[in-house]
Amino acid sequence: MQTTILYIGRDPEITIVMNRLLNARPEWKGICVCTDEEAILVFKKEAVDLVLLGNGINQECEQALRSELEAIKPDVKIIQHYGGGSGLLYGEIMSAL
Incomplete structure (x- = not known):
């Protein structure tokens, strides 16, 4: 079964890289x-299982976004990911799940 991960970031170039990294794993x-x-x-x-918040999201936007997402699906896991290698990303995701 696939785990669906929603990444939200403000930098289009980083978002492209995150898309590649997340979809590299079957x-x-x-x-x-x-x-x-x-x-x-x-x-x-x-059916999103995990939300990753990327860089560029200020604290006010993050709080509003968390509130809105949790109102839709209260048990969703939301974590911050501000960069690092694919090993760090994998570790963060596996720890959250």
Whole structure:
């Protein structure tokens, strides 16, 4: 069974890299977006198991986004990911799951 991971970041270039990294593993389905609006639409349509918050999201936006996502699916795991190698990413995801 695939784990669906929603990555939300503000930098389009990093978002492309995250999409490649998340979808490189057959057990993961990565969906990567750059805006909160896109994130909410995806979150409502897909069975998301984990949300990764990337760099560029200020504290106010993060709190609003967390509140909105948790209102839709209260048990969703939301973690921050601000970079690092693919090994760090894998470790963060596996720890969260």
